[in-house]
Amino acid sequence: MTVYAQILAGGKGTRMGNTAMPKQFLPLGKKPILIQTIEKFVLEERFKAILVVCPVDWLTHTQDLVHKYVTDQRVVVITGGAERNDTLMNGIKYIEENFGLQDDDAVVTHDAVRPFITKRIIDDNIKAVMKYPAVDTVVPAIDTIVRGKDDQVEEIPIRDYMYQGQTPQSFNIKHLKAAFNQLTDQQKAILSDSCKICLLAGEAVHVVRGELANIKITTPYDLKIARAIIETRVNI
Ligand SMILES: Nc1ccn([C@@H]2O[C@H](COP(=O)(O)OP(=O)(O)OP(=O)(O)O)[C@@H](O)[C@H]2O)c(=O)n1
Numbered sequence: 681m682t683v684y685a686q687i688l689a690g691g692k693g694t695r696m697g698n699t700a701m702p703k704q705f706l707p708l709g710k711k712p713i714l715i716q717t718i719e720k721f722v723l724e725e726r727f728k729a730i731l732v733v734c735p736v737d738w739l740t741h742t743q744d745l746v747h748k749y750v751t752d753q754r755v756v757v758i759t760g761g762a763e764r765n766d767t768l769m770n771g772i773k774y775i776e777e778n779f780g781l782q783d784d785d786a787v788v789t790h791d792a793v794r795p796f797i798t799k800r801i802i803d804d805n806i807k808a809v810m811k812y813p814a815v816d817t818v819v820p821a822i823d824t825i826v827r828g829k830d831d832q833v834e835e836i837p838i839r840d841y842m843y844q845g846q847t848p849q850s851f852n853i854k855h856l857k858a859a860f861n862q863l864t865d866q867q868k869a870i871l872s873d874s875c876k877i878c879l880l881a882g883e884a885v886h887v888v889r890g891e892l893a894n895i896k897i898t899t900p901y902d903l904k905i906a907r908a909i910i911e912t913r914v915n916i
């Protein structure tokens with residue numbers, strides 16, 4: 681069984697507002713966010729290759745960064761697609777074309793903008809994807825989740841059953857590909873999560889425990905929190 685890592689860095693970061701570059705390239709401590717994330721993945725020896733999938737317009741920039749900060753030869757920079765799941769599938773295509781695909785090959789996918797990922801979470805994902813075809817990383821919801829539409833509350837689900845989805849999300853590659861190919865364009869348009877690809881195809885998704893500190897840097901507020909954590913070296 682071969683395990684690959686795929687770091688999803690193909691987004692524009694619109695919710696971060698007007699920044700000179702997409703948020704994954706912004707500095708966090710002494711290095712760009714993307715590099716902080718890559719550094720957590722190169723610590724894991726199980727990965728045969730670590731794909732960094734970046735926006736088409738930022739290919740040279742990403743290659744320069746990787747060249748500057750990363751010596752691990754397993755790290756490969758390729759370009760992503762319009763939506764997050766297009767980026768994911770570009771990576772899968774690269775794996776297939778360059779390494780070939782065996783039935784039990786797996787990929788651990790991770791948001792480039794979750795630099796506080798830990799070795800424990802990566803290890804748990806690898807262990808789980810060796811047993812299950814799809815794996816999600818979640819933390820119990822802290823706030824009550826309210827489902828609503830047009831200023832109207834429609835449901836307040838029992839909080840004990842609610843989780844917040846993080847990454848990594850890990851997959852048997854052949855299962856993921858087959859599930860993605862079954863989706864309608866309408867289903868693809870509303871996906872905010874890769875594990876849902878498998879759920880929609882009727883596959884079971886196994887869960888591993890994430891960590892509150894594994895935040896996704898999405899807004900300027902998240903970036904402030906991330907920088908405060910780094911600057912004060914708060915170990916949370
Ligand atoms: N076409 C895309 C869109 C997103 N991502 C990546 O998916 C991760 C999580 O997505 P999100 O935080 O939503 O990033 P953006 O899409 O860049 O942000 P926004 O929605 O605010 O534009 C990020 O690391 C982002 O780079 C990607 O690889 N390819």
Ligand SMILES: O=P(O)(O)OC[C@@H](O)[C@@H](O)[C@@H](O)CO
Pocket residue numbers: 764791845846847871872873874896
């Ligand atoms: O907000 P977007 O749909 O661009 O990004 C999706 C990601 O937030 C999401 O898939 C993971 O972080 C886990 O839920």
